[in-house]
Amino acid sequence: MAEQPLLRLQGLVKKFGEFTALNNVDLDIKEGEFFTIVGPSGSGKSTLIRLLVGMDDVSEGQILLRGERIDQTPANLRPTCMVFQSLALFPHMSVGQNIEFPLKIRNENASQRRKRALELLDLLRLPRNYYDKRISQCSGGERQRVALARALAFDPEILFFDEPLSALDYRLRKTLEKELKDLHARTGKTFVYITHSLEEAMVMSDRIAIMKEGKFEQVAKADEIYAQPISRFVAEFMGEVNLFEFKVKDNGTYESDAITIDRNINIPGAKGFKTGILMVRPEYMHFIKGKETYNFTLSGKLHGEYALGSRIQYEFETVAGNITVEKLREDRLSANLGDLIELGFNLDITHFIGETK
Numbered sequence: 001m002a003e004q005p006l007l008r009l010q011g012l013v014k015k016f017g018e019f020t021a022l023n024n025v026d027l028d029i030k031e032g033e034f035f036t037i038v039g040p041s042g043s044g045k046s047t048l049i050r051l052l053v054g055m056d057d058v059s060e061g062q063i064l065l066r067g068e069r070i071d072q073t074p075a076n077l078r079p080t081c082m083v084f085q086s087l088a089l090f091p092h093m094s095v096g097q098n099i100e101f102p103l104k105i106r107n108e109n110a111s112q113r114r115k116r117a118l119e120l121l122d123l124l125r126l127p128r129n130y131y132d133k134r135i136s137q138c139s140g141g142e143r144q145r146v147a148l149a150r151a152l153a154f155d156p157e158i159l160f161f162d163e164p165l166s167a168l169d170y171r172l173r174k175t176l177e178k179e180l181k182d183l184h185a186r187t188g189k190t191f192v193y194i195t196h197s198l199e200e201a202m203v204m205s206d207r208i209a210i211m212k213e214g215k216f217e218q219v220a221k222a223d224e225i226y227a228q229p230i231s232r233f234v235a236e237f238m239g240e241v242n243l244f245e246f247k248v249k250d251n252g253t254y255e256s257d258a259i260t261i262d263r264n265i266n267i268p269g270a271k272g273f274k275t276g277i278l279m280v281r282p283e284y285m286h287f288i289k290g291k292e293t294y295n296f297t298l299s300g301k302l303h304g305e306y307a308l309g310s311r312i313q314y315e316f317e318t319v320a321g322n323i324t325v326e327k328l329r330e331d332r333l334s335a336n337l338g339d340l341i342e343l344g345f346n347l348d349i350t351h352f353i354g355e356t357k
Helices: 045-053 095-105 110-123 128-132 140-153 170-187 198-204 222-227 232-237
Strands: 007-016 019-029 034-038 060-065 080-083 158-162 190-195 207-212 215-220 242-248 275-280 296-308 311-318 321-328 340-345 351-356
Touching: 007 045, 019 045, 019 215, 034 045, 034 198, 045 080, 045 158, 045 190, 080 140, 095 110, 095 128, 095 140, 110 128, 110 140, 110 170, 140 170, 170 198, 190 198, 198 222, 207 222, 207 232, 215 222, 215 232, 232 242, 232 275, 232 351, 296 321, 311 340
Parallel strands: 034 190, 034 207, 080 158, 158 190
Antiparallel strands: 007 019, 007 060, 207 215, 242 275, 275 351, 296 311, 296 340, 311 321
């Protein structure tokens, strides 16, 4: 018997007048999972999380927690908690008072509240003497930790996060990404995280859902989505990528205006399609040297070279459009802008995306 999900969405629809923001969304989230929802602006991810925490009403469908419907339960009675982008901390209160706030609402006595607040300061790796510190005296990273401590004080079944790191500088964001992942492991709580940042999703998540126009385009583990996107949209959304269009002829061979294709290869998954796309990540593209042979080749004029720390990214103008190649610094290309370079890649590092049958 399959394990019952902690959270289940069935046929979830949200309409604003004539506009459908969420369109028949189904989803299962396991207990203890770090689940991230990613999508461009307007894809419906923020609308979805507002339904999950009870800030908006469902138009159709249902939300179930451990098999029981909660979509008609008021937000304050749901065993869930939200960490907002703005954090929503009380500036006139101390750190300890902010953390204790949900416990005060539950009428817990002062000594128990303080004990729990100090435990949460330990958990979030903040010094205990921060208990009396004013929120206005805390740094951005410290405020993030206080907001997390306050959310955990509720002891919720699920913690929802609405882009909590988006306003922070890059270095602090990277630190807190790792801390959130570590906190998830230490607490065993279920985290549902909303972000527009692919990098955040890849670093922290057990699974990722890519949203497009009010629906999930693909739901899978991060590595699977990166290596095997289900559509052109997901491939392009999941970072730098090269896409090469081709036709499948009746005799089983392939034809492309963008690349030269080895006649002896068989592209897995292409049978039954009339047109398709080969996806290749920039790190798998090669500069052809001497008599090297590859399953797919093309020529490109070097258009740009960009240093990315330990890596170098190259951009080429080709008949397939702009193509990106990424190499380690020690494999740097010796060429000038405008030089014509032969590029190649092999079948085993490609992923086929079918378009028309």
